Amino acid sequence: MPNQILIVDDDRAFGKEVAAFLAELGYGTRTCYSLSEARKALKASQPDLVLLDLNLPDGSGMDLLPEVLREPGETPVIILSGYGTIPVAVEAIKRGAEDFLTKPVDPEHLRIIVERVMERRRLRNRMVLAELERSGGEILLGNSPAMWKVLSMCEAAAETDTAVLLTGETGTGKQVLARLIHAKSARRERPFVYVNCATLTENLLESELFGHERGAFTGAHRLKRGRAELADGGTLFLDEIAELTPPVQAKLLHFIEYGEFTRLGGTVPLHADIRLLCATNRNLQERVARGLFREDLYYRIYVFHIHVPPLRERREDIPLFLNHFIRHFSRNLNRPEPTLSPGLLEKLQAYSWPGNVRELRNAVERAIILSRGSELRESDFPFLQESAPEPESALFRPRPLKQAVNDFKKIFIERVLESTGGNQTQAAKILGIQRTYLNQLLRSGRFS
CATH class of the missing domain: 3.40.50.300 (P-loop containing nucleotide triphosphate hydrolases)
Structure with a gap:
C-alpha cells in the first residue's frame, strides 16, 4: 500500500495538478477543497502526510494544523500558500508544520521536500525499532506503510x-x-x-x-x-x-x-x-x-x-519476516542459511496467512527443521500445496452432506491448529469454541 497524501487546497486546478504529480511518484492521494471536507477525510482515515493551503473558503488552514498534529501518529504537515510571508511561515513552523512552500511550487522542489519528510518519518520508525531491539524485543513488526503508521501511533502513545x-x-x-x-x-x-x-x-x-x-x-x-x-x-x-x-x-x-x-x-x-x-x-x-x-x-x-493490520493486508512485509526467521532459526539450529527455490517467495506472498506473523514464524521453523538441502522448496511448506486450487478436489467429491461437512471441519480445524503451531488455546480462540470442546473433537475424530 503506497503512502497516502491528503491535499487540502481551494484551487481545484492546482489540487488536481499536485495530485497527478504525486501519483506519478507512486503516492496515493486524496484532494479536499475546504476545511470541512478535510476534517471528514481525516476522520475517515489518517494520511501519512498533509499538504495544506492556508486560505480556504471556510477558514484558515492554520486552524486545521493543530487538529492534524493532535491525531495519533503525528501526521506531518507541509504548508502550501500563495500568500507566503516570513512571519506567516515562521508561525506555521512554530505551530508544528514540517515546511512552508510558496506557490507556484516547483515540482522538483516539492518532490524533494515530500521525500525528505517521508524519509524522516521512516528514520524515526527505524529508531523505534532499534530501541525495541536494544530492549530485548523481537522484531516482528514490518516496514510497510501500514506498519509505519502503527509504529508512529505507538511512539505517540508512549509519550x-x-x-x-x-x-x-x-x-x-x-x-x-x-x-x-x-x-x-x-x-x-x-x-x-x-x-x-x-x-x-x-x-x-x-x-x-x-x-x-x-x-x-x-x-x-x-x-x-x-x-x-x-x-x-x-x-x-x-x-x-x-x-x-x-x-x-x-x-x-x-x-x-x-x-x-x-x-x-x-x-x-x-x-x-x-x-x-x-x-x-x-x-x-x-x-x-x-x-x-x-x-x-x-x-x-x-x-x-x-x-494492527493482518499480514495479508501488508504482504510487502513477508520478505522481511522470511529473511529474519530464516536467519534466526538457522543460527539456533546451527545450520547454514538456506535460499528460497525459484517462485517460492511469490507463493508465500500469495498465501493468506490466517495465523499472521506467528504462523509464518512456525512455518519457517518447521521448514528449516525438515529441510535437508541448501534450498527451501514448496514441499517444505505443505499448506501451499494443500491450499492450491484443485478443480476435482476430494473435498468436493459427491457424498452425503453430513460426511462432507465433517471432512471440511476436520481440514479447517487442522489448518487453524497449524497456523498456531499446535497451540490449542489459541486455535480455540480463533474458532470461537471452548478449548475443552476442541480437545474433545480432536480426540474423537468426529467433527459433525
Whole structure:
C-alpha cells in the first residue's frame, strides 16, 4: 500500500495538478477543497502526510494544523500558500508544520521536500525499532506503510500515560507493540507485567490480577501479590481482555478509576500506580452490545486505539519476516542459511496467512527443521500445496452432506491448529469454541 497524501487546497486546478504529480511518484492521494471536507477525510482515515493551503473558503488552514498534529501518529504537515510571508511561515513552523512552500511550487522542489519528510518519518520508525531491539524485543513488526503508521501511533502513545487498546487478529504482534510502548515510555525502568486473560479461570484470574491472602481459598497456603501490585510504577498489559468475566470486569473498572484493589480474601484496600495496556482479537463493541463486556469499562480502555493490520493486508512485509526467521532459526539450529527455490517467495506472498506473523514464524521453523538441502522448496511448506486450487478436489467429491461437512471441519480445524503451531488455546480462540470442546473433537475424530 503506497503512502497516502491528503491535499487540502481551494484551487481545484492546482489540487488536481499536485495530485497527478504525486501519483506519478507512486503516492496515493486524496484532494479536499475546504476545511470541512478535510476534517471528514481525516476522520475517515489518517494520511501519512498533509499538504495544506492556508486560505480556504471556510477558514484558515492554520486552524486545521493543530487538529492534524493532535491525531495519533503525528501526521506531518507541509504548508502550501500563495500568500507566503516570513512571519506567516515562521508561525506555521512554530505551530508544528514540517515546511512552508510558496506557490507556484516547483515540482522538483516539492518532490524533494515530500521525500525528505517521508524519509524522516521512516528514520524515526527505524529508531523505534532499534530501541525495541536494544530492549530485548523481537522484531516482528514490518516496514510497510501500514506498519509505519502503527509504529508512529505507538511512539505517540508512549509519550503519554493514557490507556491503550491494541486490536488485531491473532499473531499480528500486539504483545510486541505493547512492549515497544513500554520501552519508549517514561516507565521503561519499571516492570512490564503481562497477563493473558484467556488462559485462566475466573477465580484464578482474579487471584492472578489482584493477589490473595493466605487461606483465601483451598490451596492458598501463603500470601500472593497480584500482577497489578507487581506492576506498581510500571506497565500492566492485559492480553485477550475480552475474555474477562463480568465480576472481574467490575473489579478492574474500580482499579482503573481509583488505582485501588483488594486481594482475594482480604479486607485492606491496596494501591498501585500502573499504566494500562490492553489487547484483543475480538470485536469489543459487539460484545458490549451483547452484554458480554461492560460499556463503562470499554470506554475506560478505549482511550487510545491502535489497530494492527493482518499480514495479508501488508504482504510487502513477508520478505522481511522470511529473511529474519530464516536467519534466526538457522543460527539456533546451527545450520547454514538456506535460499528460497525459484517462485517460492511469490507463493508465500500469495498465501493468506490466517495465523499472521506467528504462523509464518512456525512455518519457517518447521521448514528449516525438515529441510535437508541448501534450498527451501514448496514441499517444505505443505499448506501451499494443500491450499492450491484443485478443480476435482476430494473435498468436493459427491457424498452425503453430513460426511462432507465433517471432512471440511476436520481440514479447517487442522489448518487453524497449524497456523498456531499446535497451540490449542489459541486455535480455540480463533474458532470461537471452548478449548475443552476442541480437545474433545480432536480426540474423537468426529467433527459433525
